[in-house]
Amino acid sequence: MSKSIPANTTTKSAYHHGDLRAQLIREGIRALETADAGDLSLRQLAQRVGVTGSAPYRHFPDRAALLEAIAAEGYRRVTATLTPTGVRAGEGARRIVHFATAHPGWWELMVVTGGAIGPELEEARGGFLAELVGVIERSDGGDSPEECIRLAVAVWAAVVGMIRLNAVGGVAVLDATMVPDAAALAESMVTGRRMPPIGAPPR
Amino acid sequence: MSKSIPANTTTKSAYHHGDLRAQLIREGIRALETADAGDLSLRQLAQRVGVTGSAPYRHFPDRAALLEAIAAEGYRRVTATLTPTGVRAGEGARRIVHFATAHPGWWELMVVTGGAIGPELEEARGGFLAELVGVIERSDGGDSPEECIRLAVAVWAAVVGMIRLNAVGGVAVLDATMVPDAAALAESMVTGRRMPPIGAPPR
DNA sequence: ATGGGATGTTAGTGGTGAGTACATTGGCGA
DNA sequence: TCGCCAATGTACTCACCACTAACATCCCAT
Numbered sequence: 001m002s003k004s005i006p007a008n009t010t011t012k013s014a015y016h017h018g019d020l021r022a023q024l025i026r027e028g029i030r031a032l033e034t035a036d037a038g039d040l041s042l043r044q045l046a047q048r049v050g051v052t053g054s055a056p057y058r059h060f061p062d063r064a065a066l067l068e069a070i071a072a073e074g075y076r077r078v079t080a081t082l083t084p085t086g087v088r089a090g091e092g093a094r095r096i097v098h099f100a101t102a103h104p105g106w107w108e109l110m111v112v113t114g115g116a117i118g119p120e121l122e123e124a125r126g127g128f129l130a131e132l133v134g135v136i137e138r139s140d141g142g143d144s145p146e147e148c149i150r151l152a153v154a155v156w157a158a159v160v161g162m163i164r165l166n167a168v169g170g171v172a173v174l175d176a177t178m179v180p181d182a183a184a185l186a187e188s189m190v191t192g193r194r195m196p197p198i199g200a201p202p203r
Numbered sequence: 204m205s206k207s208i209p210a211n212t213t214t215k216s217a218y219h220h221g222d223l224r225a226q227l228i229r230e231g232i233r234a235l236e237t238a239d240a241g242d243l244s245l246r247q248l249a250q251r252v253g254v255t256g257s258a259p260y261r262h263f264p265d266r267a268a269l270l271e272a273i274a275a276e277g278y279r280r281v282t283a284t285l286t287p288t289g290v291r292a293g294e295g296a297r298r299i300v301h302f303a304t305a306h307p308g309w310w311e312l313m314v315v316t317g318g319a320i321g322p323e324l325e326e327a328r329g330g331f332l333a334e335l336v337g338v339i340e341r342s343d344g345g346d347s348p349e350e351c352i353r354l355a356v357a358v359w360a361a362v363v364g365m366i367r368l369n370a371v372g373g374v375a376v377l378d379a380t381m382v383p384d385a386a387a388l389a390e391s392m393v394t395g396r397r398m399p400p401i402g403a404p405p406r
Numbered sequence: 407a408t409g410g411g412a413t414g415t416t417a418g419t420g421g422t423g424a425g426t427a428c429a430t431t432g433g434c435g436a
Numbered sequence: 437t438c439g440c441c442a443a444t445g446t447a448c449t450c451a452c453c454a455c456t457a458a459c460a461t462c463c464c465a466t
Contacts, residue, residue: 044422062424161363168316223414255414261412
């Protein structure tokens with residue numbers, strides 16, 4: 001919702017004077033379900049949407065801009081899952097993990113090392129971190145603001161790492177139970193308790 | 204040193220009947236200092252080494268194989284930094300972080316999501332994890348073997364995430380002091396204490 | 407010394423993609 | 437109704453790159 005994607009996604013008139021921009025983003029997200037961000041090309045997406053390879057340049061200065069828009073949209077969506085006030089550290093981490101595992105390619109794109117980033121992505125990312133800080137603050141009253149920020153970044157990092165390791169093939173030890181553990185890890189970081197043993201509390 | 208790279212790196216006779224394979228790996232590592240793994244091409248590397256673009260195929264079946272070899276070498280090197288018996292959790296994490304920040308591209312390549320991986324990389328990666336588990340075991344006697352493995356993976360993940368977030372641009376909060384914190388975080392995970400406050404113990 | 411296998415080179419194929427200049431279309435305001 | 441202008445299409449240009457095939461060279465073992 002909000003204004004992230006200009007509403008008319010599927011229906012609407014058509015392509016000629018339509019919402020190519022939004023369509024491209026949508027198609028990009030879809031492509032990321034099966035492909036890797038590095039393999040995404042404007043031409044391909046354009047073709048998938050039913051448009052020639054040069055059309056996207058009316059909406060994005062270059063390939064990087066499209067990728068940024070997609071990443072920003074991702075941050076907005078994850079952030080939205082954190083806004084309910086009942087969400088605290090463990091649950092927050094769980095939701096992020098859920099998003100990341102549901103959309104691996106998309107998530108990867110969001111945390112890819114990139115040099116300079118545009119204002120849209122910067123804002124979306126900042127909003128995400130801010131929301132996460134809020135979650136931490138709600139979780140444990142006794143922390144100073146700086147401490148909360150620090151914890152938020154640590155939780156974020158832990159999630160990023162878990163997801164990443166899980167995606168990396170060949171780590172036999174890292175089975176399906178490891179990823180939910182990210183939530184437990186996050187919780188323990190905030191509450192100061194040690195990571196709970198393997199048969200972690202169901203929720 | 205070990206036998207990871209066959210010794211004769213720079214000196215030795217020359218290229219014709221030399222150690223092209225090792226040279227390519229070395230040059231690849233060097234290229235990763237400034238470039239991204241995705242941008243690495245066999246042609247480029249070959250040219251840098253002073254050889255035509257088709258020569259590498261005598262040593263690597265394809266591009267992926269070269270990347271794997273480079274990644275494996277990376278794991279061997281990091282592993283080597285963990286072997287001294289005095290190294291415990293905090294220091295171990297610190298050394299990994301040190302390697303990762305000193306060679307960002309290389310490190311990225313090592314933790315890139317890749318489908319099937321070859322035996323060399325699998326072994327190197329396995330060796331790394333095993334060594335890390337050893338470090339954990341040395342750090343806190345009271346843990347069961349499974350618990351140690353779990354902790355090792357968690358530490359590994361935390362480091363991966365910290366490095367990654369640090370590399371991602373635009374996270375204003377994440378300044379230089381954040382990365383060393385990975386070590387503190389690792390330590391706290393193992394010892395069960397909470398992350399130390401911001402002005403962390405210098406070392 | 408010599409023949410063969412490993413190592414490199416020359417040439418070439420086929421494919422992909424980013425980005426651009428210019429023509430074209432069609433909706434919408436005057 | 438007409439003409440403007442934004443949104444697409446057409447048609448290129450350039451630059452890369454992975455990989456292959458066939459030929460050349462060098463070194464080592466017999």
